[in-house]
């Protein structure tokens with residue numbers, strides 16, 4: 180993602196072999212929707228409902244496995260798509276996975292960093308200018324068992340390998356603040372807002388560039404209204 184910019188992206192995506200134009204209008208709201216909905220039709224309807232209100236849509240295995248990898252291309256027509264595949268393999272396999280995500284239209288891919296520099300670097304190289312985000316400390320309670328004690332090293336790997344940013348936990352804003360200091364101007368994306376107990380304003384105040392929000396938006400009776408509330412909270416924090 181390239182925040183704070185409006186731009187038009189012309190791309191060739193493998194949708195029935197047809198060329199089409201993907202136009203991303205960055206709404207600069209610093210909110211990323213985690214679209215973990217497994218009903219494909221509902222997922223598309225939520226994505227359309229929040230179009231222009233979120234800066235990107237993050238998808239994960241639940242939606243891809245419930246539908247097909249083509250969902251990446253379909254969503255890419257609406258805006259930036261971040262594939263949260265938490266890629267965690269040897270360099271060659273990381274490369275193959277990232278290449279396929281990019282071929283389908285992903286603007287970014289999330290990878291694990293515990294695999295080491297060579298694996299993360301392979302992902303960054305394969306992304307060919309698209310964003311690679313490295314998971315540091317995870318947001319769930321178990322994230323404190325293994326990922327937290329190693330988060331500094333993983334953040335250093337992200338910086339060293341030329342990643343675009345890191346994933347840091349909105350459930351522990353003080354950890355966002357700490358990791359932000361380590362990664363300088365890399366982007367910090369923070370999941371854990373809403374259903375996991377984190378607050379968007381706390382995450383932004385402590386150094387997150389974006390909050391990632393799933394269930395609180397796609398599970399709400401009116402996803403656009405729910406997204407708007409988070410956007411307003413972030414905007415208020417930035418005033």
Ligand code: 3DU
Nearest residue numbers: 213239317318370371374375392393394
């Ligand atoms: O809890 P939510 O429904 O708002 O969804 C959060 C999303 O972010 C979900 O896709 C999850 O897989 C992802 N994520 C985390 O929640 C925590 C992490 O440390 C990394 C990714």
